[in-house]
Amino acid sequence: MDALMSITCKKFKDVYNICTQSMTKILSGSQRVKSHYFCKKDLFKTYTEVIGALLENENHWTLFFCDLTKQEVTYMDPFGEANGKKNEILKNWSYFAKAKGCALKWTRNDVPHPRQEDGHSCGVHVLMFAQALLEGKGFVDGYASVDIPQLRAQFCNILFSSLDRGVKCTVCWSVLMKEKGRKKNLPELVLNLPKKMKTKTSIFSALTEGEASDLATGLTKSLCQNVSPKLVRKDISDHNAEVTRTTLASVRANLQSSLDSRSAFSLLTHTFGPQAVDGVLGFISESLK
Template identity: 45%
Template structure:
């Protein structure tokens, strides 16, 4: 079965196989690494996320990549900091960071930075606009053979936040993978996804790997943390009301988010285009879709993580609501 496009994170297309790579015992795919770093930089306009393929070529000494990508685009004049991941030898993710005003670079390897590799990185980067110095940032070290991508994203977040060292995570790698998957899925732009994203849209027989279904199974099994504490606003409610609204309190926020993904998966598998669009013509479908997109935008602005609806449902409510609207828009696109 071909891959299904779920959405985009900047220039990076995120498919089902992309999200699954967060849970496979192999390297996280490059579009996920690049997508996550892109999303991490969204609120920091002075930081430029370098695509991993470009980072790799430059750190391996490609003067053509340096000239074509940086010098011709005036990136050094526009941005203050650069950050990008590098897949070394096709099997191990490392991180590169550059502070342009300070003329310093950072190279981070979750297995530890060898002097030989640091010297090579510094030498190859010096082709980019002059002299640089290499700085060291202390960080946790990888204890297994397949979590380098997770470490790189954690390293990146610390550097983007302006920290001078990466603190211990105090969280199992499996839980970090689950959180990253939830963060990526909830942050990507799903309005531009391909119509194949929902299996039933093209009469594809649903399987265990359909849409986000397999991801939900994998992520739920990987999250075994303590349940989030109930907010005071729930505890203060009358007993009957509390019983009704705190069914979500047995879930952590990550699990509530994964439940929302599972809900979206069931929509894709069980609700057909005919069920949604029967009796709707093309002009009505287009107008309805535009209205739904406007409603979706308004709700995203209002139903933040601190909203009552989000708190009372441990984030399930807004996530599920967003999935329903995206699903309906996708079906309306199929009306001829």
């Protein structure tokens, strides 16, 4: 979400995009916002607008937007905004602004928008809200629930198109490079690649280890939430299910011992690979019970 919000705001020079972690702290009323070390940038004097996505209850994206010149605060929830929540957001933003030396009187601004009709498209809605507000619109339109899959694909394309593949990731490069004149123990598939391809960074090079780990965890959670164990267990006898579970347990143990944090697979995927594989195998094993 941070990456897509940053890309969305890039062409708006007077807009400051607050990262999701900081925005969530600010609008939850955290005492940390009073710290001198929290958000050092003097955004109230440097920018005209502030925007940021926040993650609520660790599973739902909403959007915050503030017009600093008009002193207006906009809070948008894809499911709809309750008055109590909007007042809470206004109060916590005022608290943050005052802590940064900007004791102004802020007012609420409500913006009509399409509503989320499922349990997994809040991020797409928030990005569409952000685009509309940054373009100066007083409302959000131009898309419906049936457009969500296509919009998600468009955002995915924007994200991957923005990666700078000309920069080498130091972690990936350290695995692929030669050491003391001898090649490292890399898979034959990698060793046989053309020289230029060996030095290219992967899509994981744009992620920190923490982000890659979160991505793997998210994949496993999504698998558990959206794929029924009955689908995995379909037409499999109890005997065959138990035999398969026993085999999977051995496979998981072998991979866990071999694909540790120092393995090439882990380093090249910034820890995503081994965690994702283990999560998928664990899901299949649990589904066969």
